[in-house]
Amino acid sequence: MNEFSLEGKNALITGGGRGIGRAIALTFAEAGANVALTARTMNQLEDVADEIHSIGKRSLAFQADISNADSVREMVAGVINEFGVIDILVNNAGISTTPFSDPLSDAAWHQVIETNLSGPFYCCRAVAEGMKSRHSGSIINISSISGAMATGGSVAYNSSKAALNMMTKVLAMEWASYNISVNAIGPGWFETDMSKNSLKTPEQRAKAKEGIPMGRLTDLRDLGLLAVYLASPAAEWMTGQVIYLDGGETGAFL
Numbered sequence: 643m644n645e646f647s648l649e650g651k652n653a654l655i656t657g658g659g660r661g662i663g664r665a666i667a668l669t670f671a672e673a674g675a676n677v678a679l680t681a682r683t684m685n686q687l688e689d690v691a692d693e694i695h696s697i698g699k700r701s702l703a704f705q706a707d708i709s710n711a712d713s714v715r716e717m718v719a720g721v722i723n724e725f726g727v728i729d730i731l732v733n734n735a736g737i738s739t740t741p742f743s744d745p746l747s748d749a750a751w752h753q754v755i756e757t758n759l760s761g762p763f764y765c766c767r768a769v770a771e772g773m774k775s776r777h778s779g780s781i782i783n784i785s786s787i788s789g790a791m792a793t794g795g796s797v798a799y800n801s802s803k804a805a806l807n808m809m810t811k812v813l814a815m816e817w818a819s820y821n822i823s824v825n826a827i828g829p830g831w832f833e834t835d836m837s838k839n840s841l842k843t844p845e846q847r848a849k850a851k852e853g854i855p856m857g858r859l860t861d862l863r864d865l866g867l868l869a870v871y872l873a874s875p876a877a878e879w880m881t882g883q884v885i886y887l888d889g890g891e892t893g894a895f896l
């Protein structure tokens with residue numbers, strides 16, 4: 643099953659300090675990749691980097707704010723300086739509107755759009771140069787079922803993810819001739835710091851499960867396994883796709 647191996651590949655994962663990014667980072671390392679991690683909270687990145695070292699792979703913790711184009715340029719240059727090349731980019735870092743007291747405020751709109759949409763754009767642009775010159779690369783954008791389903795209370799978040807899906811498809815078209823694949827994963831409900839306030843009470847959990855045809859939540863590792871596939875040689879001919887991993891939740895919509 644060598645087609646599923648990431649042996650010898652170098653990956654950069656944004657938001658790799660916790661939650662979904664951490665899970666993808668650890669699964670990548672198990673599949674053989676060296677993994678650079680980036681976020682704003684350095685101690686979380688260092689903890690995950692230690693976990694990756696204990697799996698026997700190289701890791702690098704790099705502090706950066708993906709909503710800032712200069713910070714992204716510096717981050718990509720820093721990772722290339724250490725690793726030589728970046729074969730795989732996972733645009734995972736993101737924020738929701740939950741922490742904002744007014745989800746319709748300028749601050750909520752701009753911070754969510756700049757983090758969830760401009761951030762992945764800056765990162766794609768920064769890694770593409772090297773990928774184009776090597777005629778090889780995989781980019782995975784972590785979107786959401788919220789990019790496909792309208793839900794109340796989070797206009798900036800849903801809009802950012804819907805636009806990220808379109809960005810995925812357009813960049814996939816533009817870079818296909820360079821043999822760069824660009825795909826997205828749309829997770830349903832996963833238990834992380836981001837979702838914990840919506841899954842706190844038994845009533846909230848029951849309501850979330852009601853919307854999932856499989857009637858249950860699942861492990862973060864499932865996302866890591868899908869990301870491994872998309873980053874591996876097995877998925878070389880797959881590009882421009884948004885794959886939902888959601889226990890069937892988007893099934894009625896798409």
Ligand SMILES: NC(=O)c1ccc[n+]([C@@H]2O[C@H](COP(=O)([O-])OP(=O)(O)OC[C@H]3O[C@@H](n4cnc5c(N)ncnc54)[C@H](OP(=O)(O)O)[C@@H]3O)[C@@H](O)[C@H]2O)c1
Pocket residue numbers: 656657658659660661662663680681682683684706707708709734735736737757784785786787828829830831832833834835836837
């Ligand atoms: N959990 C779910 O149910 C769910 C469902 C669908 C989609 N998603 C998506 O999955 C992705 C990961 O979410 P999660 O649930 O794992 O959330 P999380 O636990 O809050 O993790 C988010 C990560 O992104 C980083 N981050 C946020 N803003 C950043 C910035 N400006 N620059 C660099 N890093 C930044 C955070 O680190 P710092 O704060 O230290 O920077 C953290 O490492 C997000 O794109 C989210 O929209 C999650």
